[in-house]
Amino acid sequence: MKRGVPLFKMLRRKQLTKKENQLETTKDAHGFPIEIFLDVQKNIENIQKILNTPSDLVTREFTVGNTKQRCAIVCIDGLVDQTTINDKIIRNIQLGMANSGKEIPASGEELLKEFENHVLSAIEVKKLNTLDQVMQSVLSGDTALFVQGTDQVLLIGSKGWASRGVNEPSTEALVRGPRDGFTENLRTNTAHIRRHIRDPNLRFENFSVGRRSKKDLVLTYIDGIVHPDLVGEVKRRIKTIDLDDAPESGFIEQWLEDSFLSPFPTLSPTERPDKVCAALTQGKVGLLLDGTPFALVAPITFGNLLQSPEDYYERWWVGTFLRFLRYFGAFLAVFLPGLYIALVSYHPGMIPSKLAFSIAAAREGVPFPAVIEALVMITVLELLREAGIRLPKPIGQTIGIVGGLVIGEAAVSAGIVSPVMVIVVALTAISSFSVPSYSLAITFRILVYGMMFLAAGFGLFGLILGYIMINIHLVNLKSFGIPYSTPFAPSFYADWKDLILRAPIMMIGKRPIMMQVDDEKRMRKGGKS
Template sequence: MKTTQFKRAIPLKSLIKRKKGADVDTFSESKDESGAQQKSSIEAHVEKMNNTMGGTSDLIEREIIINTKPLIKGVAFFINGLVDNEQVSDFMLKSLLNDSFDLEEAKEFSNTTLEHLIEKQLLTVSEVKMETDWDKIIHHLLSGNTILFVDGINQAFIGSTEGGEWRSVEEPKAEVAIRGAKDAFIESVFTNMALIRRRIKSPKMQFEMFQLGNSSQTDVAIIYMNGITNAKLVQEVRRRINKIDVEHLLNSATIEEFIQDKTLTIFPTVYNTERPDTAANSLTEGKIVIIVDGSPFVLIVPVTFSQFFKSAEDYYQRYDISTLIRILRYISFTIAVLGPSLYIALITFHQDLIPTRLVISLAAQREGIPFPAFIEALIMETTFEILREAGVRMPRAIGQAVSIVGALVIGQAAVQAGIVSAAMVIVVAGTAIASFTTPAYNLAIAGRILRFAMMILAATMGLYGITIGLIALVAHLASLRSFGAPYLAPFAPFIPENHKDGLFRLPKKIFNK
């Protein structure tokens, strides 16, 4: 008698990229020389599992004798650290080992097969399904589920036992709100989905799951409101996600790079947030949220330029206060981009535009300075960027102190040494403080890059160079799209309805729908 074997194993590929009709590695039945079919033995299942996993030490193999009449041999596999041990013990193994069950009597009563009896009667875990596709079985195993093979059955039982250690839900670190909610996304895709579901208890909210990454097989979920979100937008998001072909997908930044409309731009065209309330609010506006397992930041598409100046705090304060603060953010971003360049242009080319007393004061400060204004600004801006990056990378207890003390000490020492003027230190410091008011970190980085470009234009052509730079900047922003949506909307094109929550935040009674 020949021992039943599996079909040849194929490499683990992305389930989402499997072509319809392609060969699928499944449990098979073999025929002996007489032509009689023999079901796969449990030894063949175990052998294939061990060969696929390569003898990894975190794979737990548990042989069991199922307490039925007659007794049946089984074996369970799970990954140590990815499963909830209590669920594996109480709802998978204990139910199979302790509960006595007469198979023949059950078959006569329910007129069903052995595998369905085990699924419906013996396994008490919350979710159980049967699977024959070997790639899917391995994916479920590596996702924290328990795989059960039963002798004489050509299917694997998959019990939902995901668990292990996860970081608990904590306060937002990057998007702090004084009056807003105090919970933030974590690295678990299912926990993040639940955080949004708690805020929107509507059957219109739909979840779709994907697995991306040929090796990582990372769970990715897209969320949208059925009937509110444009169907073409949903289809376009699916299409772009399906086109992603990478070996490893470990964070949401990878998806952001693949799905954005244009890569040759410093401006972000995909919004990311760590706040569930921001994601929920975007869903009600007809946008799509993308959650990646292992990343505490979710993606939101489409997005406009004005979205990056909005904060969750805006919707927890009165509309007049929120409007004032939002306008202040726009002004601060303008200062962060143009502050040093305007100073360079005025000092170098347009001294006649400065009041006489101020010109005299600035000239006295610059007496003895060996560098032109552009070199001064370049030295101070570069120094401050280095201090800012050092403060971020250093331990939190000393990082902030080092950045602040370093800026004060270096600035004062540079002025006393006659390398830079006191006015330049004030301009650079004010510019740096203004850049911190932008709620979106990635837009603030874009502003920092633009600052250096504007400084070069100001040093070469003065205010004319700044004007040319601004025209090119506006033209570039007008050319950007985020999943087909104009990046400068509702300003260009001008959409009056969307100005209820654009530059101004009008009362909620007005833009409630």
């Protein structure tokens, strides 16, 4: 493919014509941002009025040295680290100014400058001059320092709310690989990526989403690898987000995806930092939202969703074998119940004679056709899955195993379903569990119903029709301009070495062609394209 031919044909969706999600400012009756008062007491009263004097709002007024120069700090209890406030703000101001031997400035602006440059020992210190910026920072866990006689405020980084530690991802467990996972703390998550990729070209760009929540959203990519058009399109879509709150990255995924009517995911959620870092080195982008351990990777293809980080941690033939198993499992998860229904109901002549007699004997006395059997058993299986997830973990596992055995045995003994149908449903469930992506596995669980109805209505011809319809949908689906079926169609044969086949590492010397990256080579010496 010629380098001059652009692959990114970004989609301009009609629903993205809304105004950009800019930070809302607190305004007066004339629509102008409220400025900071020169009087400290007025500023405190103004903040209390805006927040309706909440119980967790902490204000502390004090004077500096022997002068009557008034100061005040404002913060939210529970969002700040009290040690930082006591040691790096209040104590430094009181002792630092008293022991410095300097004359305390009479001007509020000069005193504020003295605090910023010589007194405060915190890492994050910045000046603000509008109340809306101060309010957003305070509600994010920072501490505001007001000084009498100046309309500027010092914001000191003092975030320190309670958060859980780094644990192994529960939804993407591996036998071999890193055990660290993302947490709900945004800075912890960015540190994970920094620790894995120590490249000065690694970029983190901050956005604010949610009119009310004003959650921090970080776009990460590697400058010099990623295609500039991809970054520009992601930024454009982020700026169109118009929500009151985005409690989880699923809201961001649904807003940014190319087609909300498609059952297939076009962004990949993950809890694994190594998975995000691997995507960044391929020329993709990552999205990290504060308050959730699930990051988003874009763009993705169908082949990406059937790959696992463990494919690269084991030797190439092990990774290749596992991928073949997953593709076979994906086929069974969608088509196995429909295939059984079609063969039993319409094409018994295609079944070997001994097997056909065995199935007929097992179905003797069953009052329902094969499609009803399949619908009942698949639905019961889905209910058991949901029950196992919602119940406490020890009980959920017991319910899933014992419930499946008891219900299956009871249904066979009562003559409601045949033993062969229980085997078919069990194989379908096991096959769906082999899919690494939970979002794709849910899609397969939905499609299996459609395949059963098509098989019940048209036999094998209905299954073939369903297969063709799925493929037509996949080749027309895009993820941020990248065809979803790439590199199958359009075909990039060089990328097939890391598709179903996982070629040896030294043979994958170039990044995916479909990403149109600026830096194609990922191996300078010894690698092959």
